[in-house]
Amino acid sequence: MGIPSVPLVTKAFKDLALLNAAKRGMPHERICFTPHPVWGKTAEEVRAYVDGPDPVSGKPLMKEVVDGLTVPLSDDEKKSGSVSVSIGPDTFTDTADNLQEFYLNNGYTDFLPIIIPTEEKVEAMMKATSHKPDEKVGEMAAGAYPRWSYNARQVAVNAVMAGCKPEYFPIILAIASSGVASLFSSTNSFAFAMIINGPIRDKLEFNYGIGALGPFAQPNATIGRAWTILSKNLGNGGIPGDTYLGSLGNNLNYNNVVIAEHEDASPWPPFHVQRGFKKAENVVSLFRGLGVVPGQVARGSSANENVQFDYQMSDLFSTFTGFFGALIIADPLVAARLKEQGYDTKEKLFAWLHKNTTQTVKDYKSRNYAYLFDYPRALRGDEPWASWYKMPDDAVIPHFPHVSDFNIVVAGGQTNAYPQAGNLSYGVSVSIDKWA
Amino acid sequence: MASRLDSLDGKTVYLVDTGFHGSDVLLHQIEAWFHQNRSSVTVVFRRKAGPYMEDDPALWKEIKAKGNAAIMAVGH
Numbered sequence: 171m172g173i174p175s176v177p178l179v180t181k182a183f184k185d186l187a188l189l190n191a192a193k194r195g196m197p198h199e200r201i202c203f204t205p206h207p208v209w210g211k212t213a214e215e216v217r218a219y220v221d222g223p224d225p226v227s228g229k230p231l232m233k234e235v236v237d238g239l240t241v242p243l244s245d246d247e248k249k250s251g252s253v254s255v256s257i258g259p260d261t262f263t264d265t266a267d268n269l270q271e272f273y274l275n276n277g278y279t280d281f282l283p284i285i286i287p288t289e290e291k292v293e294a295m296m297k298a299t300s301h302k303p304d305e306k307v308g309e310m311a312a313g314a315y316p317r318w319s320y321n322a323r324q325v326a327v328n329a330v331m332a333g334c335k336p337e338y339f340p341i342i343l344a345i346a347s348s349g350v351a352s353l354f355s356s357t358n359s360f361a362f363a364m365i366i367n368g369p370i371r372d373k374l375e376f377n378y379g380i381g382a383l384g385p386f387a388q389p390n391a392t393i394g395r396a397w398t399i400l401s402k403n404l405g406n407g408g409i410p411g412d413t414y415l416g417s418l419g420n421n422l423n424y425n426n427v428v429i430a431e432h433e434d435a436s437p438w439p440p441f442h443v444q445r446g447f448k449k450a451e452n453v454v455s456l457f458r459g460l461g462v463v464p465g466q467v468a469r470g471s472s473a474n475e476n477v478q479f480d481y482q483m484s485d486l487f488s489t490f491t492g493f494f495g496a497l498i499i500a501d502p503l504v505a506a507r508l509k510e511q512g513y514d515t516k517e518k519l520f521a522w523l524h525k526n527t528t529q530t531v532k533d534y535k536s537r538n539y540a541y542l543f544d545y546p547r548a549l550r551g552d553e554p555w556a557s558w559y560k561m562p563d564d565a566v567i568p569h570f571p572h573v574s575d576f577n578i579v580v581a582g583g584q585t586n587a588y589p590q591a592g593n594l595s596y597g598v599s600v601s602i603d604k605w606a
Numbered sequence: 607m608a609s610r611l612d613s614l615d616g617k618t619v620y621l622v623d624t625g626f627h628g629s630d631v632l633l634h635q636i637e638a639w640f641h642q643n644r645s646s647v648t649v650v651f652r653r654k655a656g657p658y659m660e661d662d663p664a665l666w667k668e669i670k671a672k673g674n675a676a677i678m679a680v681g682h
Contacts, residue, residue: 171666171676174610178632178679196607208628208680216628217635232639239619239675240611247607314659538627543657546625550655 176238180206181225185411193316198247200238202231255318261289278403279331280395280424287330295326298336299343299605308347310400312407312414313355320346320404328403332396337374338389341366341454342396343605346404348598350456352397352426353407359416361461363427363497363594364394365579367442368452370602376430380583383427383462383499383590394425420461427462427592429581435502436580437509438516445599452602457577459494459594466588479508479589480519484527486591488569493539495575495595496523501582504589520576524568532563615646617674622665623653629680636677 179187181203191199203226204219211219224231264272269286273279285291296303303323311317322343329342345364352362366376377387385391402408408423433440433449442453465479465486479500487496500508513519534540548555558567570576577596582588611617619640621633633651640649650673654662669676 171670172608173670173673173675174608175676175678178677180680199607204632204680208632209626211628211631213631213635216632217638219632220635220639232636232643235636235677236614236644239677240613242610243607541627542625546653546655546657546660549653 174239176200176202176235178202178204178235180204180208182206183415184226186415189412190315193253195250195252198244200247202234202238203227204231273331277409278399280398280402282424284331284399285333287327291330292323292326295329295334295336295339296323298339301343301605307343308349310346310349310351310405310407312351312353312401312405315355315406315413317349318404318406320400324404325400328400329396332399333388333392334396335374335388335392338393338396340452340602340605341370341374341389341393342400344454344600344602345393345397345456346400347605348456348600350458350597351401351405351407353401353405353414353423354458355407355413355415357415357417358460359418359420361420361422361427361459361592361594362397363422363429363457363459363462363592364397365441365455365457366393366428366430366453367433367440367447367455368602369450370452371430371433378430378432378581380585382432382581382583383429390428390430391425394428397426398423422461427457427594429499429579431579432502432581435505435584437505437514438578438580441577441579442599444516447599447601453599454602455599456597457495457497457592457594458597459497459592460491462499462590462592462594463489464588465498465591477507477587478511479504479587480511480513480522480526483589483591484523487523487527488529490569490591490593491537491539492534492568492570492575493543494593495577496527496570497592497594497596498576498578499582499590499592500578500580501586501588502580502584503582503587505578505580507587516578517573519578520573523576524570524573527569528566529569530563531558531561531565531567534558534567535563611674614644614675618648618650618672620669620673620676621649621651622669622676622678623651624678624680625654625656625658626680632679633677636679 187201203224205225224234301322305322307322307325309317309319325346329339354360374389376389406413408414431440443449447453544555548559554571623629623633637649640647
């Protein structure tokens with residue numbers, strides 16, 4: 171801003187605040203700290219914070235604040251510049267065991283054993299693409315950090331580490347080109363998902379039948395894992411307390427939710443066709459959100475011949491945050507039943523769900539995400555949030571702002587009519603063929 | 607870092623709410639502290655527009671034009 175300023179941060183984020191200031195070229199930034207948390211405290215409790223000490227320095231907080239704005243800058247504080255990051259040597263040599271330890275101890279893995287990315291294996295990976303090793307593939311950041319740039323060879327190293335076969339490499343490049351990291355700094359412990367469409371599902375032997383979401387096929391397992399490993403090594407993600415703050419973390423981050431669509435068993439056009447691609451094209455589509463939950467518990471049992479999956483989904487979605495979207499992962503039996511109910515297009519289903527998954531304004535305003543994300547938008551006049559915040563508490567509004575917040579993908583082995591659902595928002599679809 | 611002020615006396619300090627839970631409560635208590643302990647300081651409270659991860663260049667412009675210093679809270 172060009173005028174003196176002091177950020178106030180709660181003590182729990184001390185390391186993060188100091189690290190980020192340093193990475194942005196201000197290792198001496200005058201950051202003041204309050205006790206943690208501020209959230210949920212009364213005015214009287216917070217006043218005690220203001221009148222008390224900075225829990226990091228031990229000095230009176232408001233003296234720290236005033237001094238931060240008025241004490242002249244030291245010579246170190248006057249310095250300006252940018253911080254460069256070394257990526258280390260291009261190659262290095264050691265025993266296989268020592269290299270395994272090296273990758274593990276330096277935080278380059280997901281703490282499972284990796285395949286050592288030897289020059290031979292990286293070269294084999296590169297042969298699966300027409301793109302040159304030094305060609306820039308994309309940029310990535312795991313939150314509000316400077317974006318890191320990377321080339322095809324660097325992506326190949328990470329694909330090898332994750333256990334990918336060379337023929338999977340165009341998919342990894344497509345994911346990397348999106349710039350979407352599968353590890354995100356938020357305290358919410360985000361989860362990520364991908365949908366694979368096109369003939370490549372069969373060519374690479376993805377599992378989209380029995381156990382489609384389970385650990386039963388190499389491409390499903392390793393391609394998702396590669397996304398996380400490259401998000402760490404090429405996107406600066408996944409450093410707890412620094413670039414990762416998820417309070418509980420998310421088990422899905424190990425290999426993400428990889429869904430190869432069971433296209434032939436779906437009553438509707440495949441997901442990528444909805445997004446404007448041709449059926450014969452190979453496409454990966456990425457999602458971000460909070461996770462996946464089972465759909466068996468909601469209204470209407472699968473033992474009931476009149477089972478109504480639309481009501482089941484609506485019940486389930488009413489427990490989701492409206493900040494992220496709703497992705498139905500439908501076994502083909504579920505999809506067939508939905509079509510029997512009259513949903514001969516996905517759009518009809520999404521319109522019904524949007525209309526019938528509702529909440530009162532009072533309940534909406536009480537939700538954490540509404541205060542944090544929607545209320546600021548309402549103040550700015552963004553719709554529909556601005557209108558929602560003007561309505562009476564007993565008014566009924568949609569749980570999700572837009573019809574486009576709903577998506578559906580068909581996968582599974584038809585051993586039973588069970589859906590799952592993700593509180594996941596669609597992000598982007600990327601051509602895999604472009605990276606072959 | 608920008609040069610510091612000689613004193614806050616007679617100056618305008620903006621208190622910027624980032625939108626995290628409780629930031630407003632904290633900043634209003636800081637506002638009260640200034641009224642009680644440094645009454646010569648003019649305090650202006652503003653909530654940053656949009657969710658916490660979005661920039662608000664209009665507010666930064668206003669602060670630079672009308673303010674002498676800023677306190678931002680809270681980093682969660």
